[in-house]
Amino acid sequence: METVSLDAVARELAAAVGARHCITEPADLRTYESDGLAGVRVRPLVAVLPASTEEVAACLRVARAHGLPVVPRGSGTGLSGGALPVEGGLLVVLSRMNRILAVDLENRRVRVQPGVINLDVSKAIAPHGYYYAPDPSSQSICSIGGNIAENSGGAHCLKYGFTVNHVVALTVVLADGEVVELGAPASDPLGYDLVGAVVGSEGLVGIVTEAVVRVLRVPELTRTFFATFPSTDEAGACVSAIVAAGIVPAAVEMMDALAMEAIVKATGVVWPLDVGASLLMDVDGTRAEVEQTASAAVAIARRAGALEVRMPEDDAERALMWKGRKSAFAAMGRISPNYYVQDGVIPRSEIGDVLREIAEAGAREGLRVANVFHAGDGNLHPLVLFDARVPGEERRAEAVAGEILRICIRHGGSITGEHGVGSDKAAYMGELFGDADLETMNFVRCAFDPERSFNPGKVFPTPRLCGDVPGPYRAHATETSGAAGRG
Amino acid sequence: MKLVVRDVRAGGDGVLGTPAHAIVAPETLDEAAAALRGAAERGQSVAFLGGGTELGLGYPPRRVDLLLKTTRLARIVEHAPFDLVVEVEAGITLSMLQRALEPHGQRLALDPPHPELATVGGLVATNAFGPRRMRYGGLRDLIVGVSLLRADGVRVRGGGKVVKNVAGFDLPKLAVGSLGTLGMIATATFRLHPLPESATLLRVGGCDAAQVRRIARELLARQFEPAAFTAERTDGGYACAVLFEGFAQGVDDQAERFERLAADLGFATERPDDPGAAGLRDEAIRTRGDVRVRCSAPPAAFDLVERDVLAPLASALDEAAAVCYPAVGAAFLSAYLRDAERAAAAFARARAAVEALGGNLVLLDARDRDFARRVDVYGAVPGSFALMRNLKDRFDPSHRLNAGRFIGGL
Numbered sequence: 102m103e104t105v106s107l108d109a110v111a112r113e114l115a116a117a118v119g120a121r122h123c124i125t126e127p128a129d130l131r132t133y134e135s136d137g138l139a140g141v142r143v144r145p146l147v148a149v150l151p152a153s154t155e156e157v158a159a160c161l162r163v164a165r166a167h168g169l170p171v172v173p174r175g176s177g178t179g180l181s182g183g184a185l186p187v188e189g190g191l192l193v194v195l196s197r198m199n200r201i202l203a204v205d206l207e208n209r210r211v212r213v214q215p216g217v218i219n220l221d222v223s224k225a226i227a228p229h230g231y232y233y234a235p236d237p238s239s240q241s242i243c244s245i246g247g248n249i250a251e252n253s254g255g256a257h258c259l260k261y262g263f264t265v266n267h268v269v270a271l272t273v274v275l276a277d278g279e280v281v282e283l284g285a286p287a288s289d290p291l292g293y294d295l296v297g298a299v300v301g302s303e304g305l306v307g308i309v310t311e312a313v314v315r316v317l318r319v320p321e322l323t324r325t326f327f328a329t330f331p332s333t334d335e336a337g338a339c340v341s342a343i344v345a346a347g348i349v350p351a352a353v354e355m356m357d358a359l360a361m362e363a364i365v366k367a368t369g370v371v372w373p374l375d376v377g378a379s380l381l382m383d384v385d386g387t388r389a390e391v392e393q394t395a396s397a398a399v400a401i402a403r404r405a406g407a408l409e410v411r412m413p414e415d416d417a418e419r420a421l422m423w424k425g426r427k428s429a430f431a432a433m434g435r436i437s438p439n440y441y442v443q444d445g446v447i448p449r450s451e452i453g454d455v456l457r458e459i460a461e462a463g464a465r466e467g468l469r470v471a472n473v474f475h476a477g478d479g480n481l482h483p484l485v486l487f488d489a490r491v492p493g494e495e496r497r498a499e500a501v502a503g504e505i506l507r508i509c510i511r512h513g514g515s516i517t518g519e520h521g522v523g524s525d526k527a528a529y530m531g532e533l534f535g536d537a538d539l540e541t542m543n544f545v546r547c548a549f550d551p552e553r554s555f556n557p558g559k560v561f562p563t564p565r566l567c568g569d570v571p572g573p574y575r576a577h578a579t580e581t582s583g584a585a586g587r588g
Numbered sequence: 589m590k591l592v593v594r595d596v597r598a599g600g601d602g603v604l605g606t607p608a609h610a611i612v613a614p615e616t617l618d619e620a621a622a623a624l625r626g627a628a629e630r631g632q633s634v635a636f637l638g639g640g641t642e643l644g645l646g647y648p649p650r651r652v653d654l655l656l657k658t659t660r661l662a663r664i665v666e667h668a669p670f671d672l673v674v675e676v677e678a679g680i681t682l683s684m685l686q687r688a689l690e691p692h693g694q695r696l697a698l699d700p701p702h703p704e705l706a707t708v709g710g711l712v713a714t715n716a717f718g719p720r721r722m723r724y725g726g727l728r729d730l731i732v733g734v735s736l737l738r739a740d741g742v743r744v745r746g747g748g749k750v751v752k753n754v755a756g757f758d759l760p761k762l763a764v765g766s767l768g769t770l771g772m773i774a775t776a777t778f779r780l781h782p783l784p785e786s787a788t789l790l791r792v793g794g795c796d797a798a799q800v801r802r803i804a805r806e807l808l809a810r811q812f813e814p815a816a817f818t819a820e821r822t823d824g825g826y827a828c829a830v831l832f833e834g835f836a837q838g839v840d841d842q843a844e845r846f847e848r849l850a851a852d853l854g855f856a857t858e859r860p861d862d863p864g865a866a867g868l869r870d871e872a873i874r875t876r877g878d879v880r881v882r883c884s885a886p887p888a889a890f891d892l893v894e895r896d897v898l899a900p901l902a903s904a905l906d907e908a909a910a911v912c913y914p915a916v917g918a919a920f921l922s923a924y925l926r927d928a929e930r931a932a933a934a935f936a937r938a939r940a941a942v943e944a945l946g947g948n949l950v951l952l953d954a955r956d957r958d959f960a961r962r963v964d965v966y967g968a969v970p971g972s973f974a975l976m977r978n979l980k981d982r983f984d985p986s987h988r989l990n991a992g993r994f995i996g997g998l
Binding site: 207265292301348447479547549 | 782
């Protein structure tokens with residue numbers, strides 16, 4: 102790559118977004134050196150904060166002209182290093198594009214800019230009895246654009262699906278600055294499911310500048326209960342028995358003793374600490390159905406060996422229970438100076454065995470592992486606890502984290518359920534997928550970004566070229582007739 | 589390797605009038621891969637055939653040197669009942685799959701027409717759906733993994749066998765609706781749902797389009813959770829059906845509440861005995877006629893779809909019938925051709941109207957070549973077509989798979 106003149110780049114980018122929103126000072130760039138994977142830091146050459154699709158396009162044209170790699174960033178809460186800057190590259194920060202553009206409740210659609218905070222979508226429509234279903238634990242600070250990049254989940258995706266199930270149309274700026282509309286706001290689009298290809302593409306194909314999301318009517322009733330168990334085995338068996346009874350809970354979260362200890366210390370929840378595990382569960386739907394399924398689920402929990410089953414007295418207590426669960430990662434500071442979180446997925450029926458293997462993997466390195474996770478869909482969040490001040494402990498934690506991913510792969514699962522591969526887990530993609538699988542996924546990337554300007558070094562374990570596409574292309578009649586263009 | 593190979597002269601087993609020069613019906617995925625490798629070496633064009641229920645969809649392929657029939661690839665690769673996940677080979681029919689799941693109290697919550705013939709691979713390739721999509725989502729919401737045989741015969745996979753999984757690019761989503769143009773769907777993995785303990789179907793007759801829209805709005809406003817809501821178009825009006833599924837207490841309660849809702853709106857409610865597909869009657873309408881059309885439009889535009897699409901098409905065709913899934917925004921019209929020129933003109937006006945609403949109108953059965961040429965199957969390509977072409981170029985660089993059959997001639 103030719104040497105990039107920072108002055109020239111900065112001048113052109115400042116012209117595109119305004120000097121205030123073009124950041125080149127090393128001290129100012131510090132904020133953007135990492136995302137939620139805070140242990141890894143890279144300073145970009147320059148960061149821009151565009152305010153519109155046109156400004157994003159202008160920035161990408163500048164980057165293209167100077168051969169700069171581009172990394173998109175939302176709120177920077179991602180846990181896989183997906184928004185980790187590339188040295189000498191451009192970081193496009195979408196946080197100023199934070200407007201809700203249109204609400205169409207009869208069609209159950211909301212059009213948003215990518216910097217809109219996840220929870221703000223639900224807040225905007227809550228007065229009408231609607232909400233946006235994907236609910237990552239970071240939902241009060243993470244952005245819809247970041248959710249789209251990572252195909253974020255959350256506790257309630259067990260019943261309602263992930264971000265990809267709730268995004269119907271996108272405006273995307275491609276690497277050359279071209280703006281394309283994908284999907285259809287309120288109907289089945291024609292052709293390939295390009296929205297499905299972009300959601301979860303981890304910033305490797307383009308920059309989303311608008312999204313139309315599907316929103317849901319709030320269910321008539323939600324019942325929550327919290328149950329404690331002697332160990333994660335009984336708690337895991339309880340989850341399997343509830344599912345076997347034909348109940349699809351809205352959410353089933355499991356916390357082991359160590360995670361509960363941290364949560365109790367960090368938040369106001371009053372949970373017993375002499376138990377092995379707990380479940381926090383929501384059942385929702387129509388009133389009559391929920392009354393039936395909730396009491397059935399409670400009976401199953403008791404039969405599965407629950408020590409105690411607790412129902413919240415009111416909405417405030419329910420909110421506190423969920424706040425406890427959603428603060429779990431932040432709470433780890435109360436029991437360990439540092440932690441390393443993983444996001445592997447396993448078949449739900451193997452939770453007990455896998456948790457034992459994970460504990461053993463930790464014990465071999467002399468480290469504790471706390472578990473707080475989406476038990477209903479087998480999406481683990483093992484938190485490997487370590488003290489970075491102790492020489493070698495961080496490296497041992499990374500080794501345990503890597504072994505956890507291998508355990509998940511051995512049990513037929515996945516290395517990530519909702520956090521994404523990013524830079525953190527790219528090295529493990531080659532263990533989950535074969536070379537031809539990765540080559541084929543690279544086809545998708547290359548179809549969008551043949552010069553691989555976006556987010557180099559992420560997702561794929563080794564750099565992959567795009568190569569030329571052989572073969573002549575024949576224009577279709579609808580193109581040559583002028584009914585549609587190739588642009 | 590056992591292959592069933594025979595020469596096919598013109599007609600018969602071809603696709604949309606393009607004759608197939610040879611047919612293979614591999615018994616294993618390895619045999620299918622070998623057939624595709626062989627075709628790649630010889631530069632042959634390949635088309636795929638499952639149950640043949642959607643053979644009328646798309647443009648005629650430019651060539652079919654080899655027609656690969658998937659119906660003998662009908663194994664259940666893995667069913668994990670505790671995890672509510674199943675992986676199947678592409679050639680299994682939906683009915684066969686449902687029969688295998690039923691003893692476990694489970695099903696794939698997908699109810700397109702012709703379950704006894706339609707193969708899973710074909711359903712994925714055509715993004716088929718039925719009325720229960722309202723509650724359970726479409727194929728893109730149910731599929732969690734796929735393996736494809738690429739144009740070069742290499743088998744690749746995306747997704748996995750756990751429902752929650754964001755590792756790698758989403759090949760399953762790309763396979764859905766791709767009409768066999770990116771690769772042969774070899775296996776697909778789905779999330780399953782428990783069979784409902786109870787189901788009740790209710791009917792309301794004599795509605796106009798505005799009233800159908802009103803009922804759809806009230807179902808949402810009053811927090812009903814129906815499995816399906818259909819509106820069957822009859823002469824001059826609509827007969828609505830709403831299906832509740834789930835645990836008995838909730839189903840009974842919703843059925844009673846719906847009767848009250850209907851009464852509030854001035855309608856009498858009927859409870860027919862059979863809550864199955866016959867009760868919903870959508871399949872009969874969707875599988876008849878020589879002109880079959882799908883209209884996709886925003887749910888709130890239901891009365892405009894009636895006025896500008898369904899009514900004019902019905903009057904330009906013979907014996908028209910339509911069934912709509914108002915909450916999904918889909919309507920299927922079937923009829924017989926009387927005057928091709930007049931019908932084509934009505935079709936063009938209807939398409940313009942629905943495109944103005946942000947929707948689309950697709951001719952689902954293009955076997956009447958004269959009519960299909962007059963109206964175009966898909967209409968104008970979307971603005972993102974260049975990206976679709978790029979995808980096709982990467983997956984199938986010499987455009988040999990179902991060559992030219994998909995939108996824009998991909």
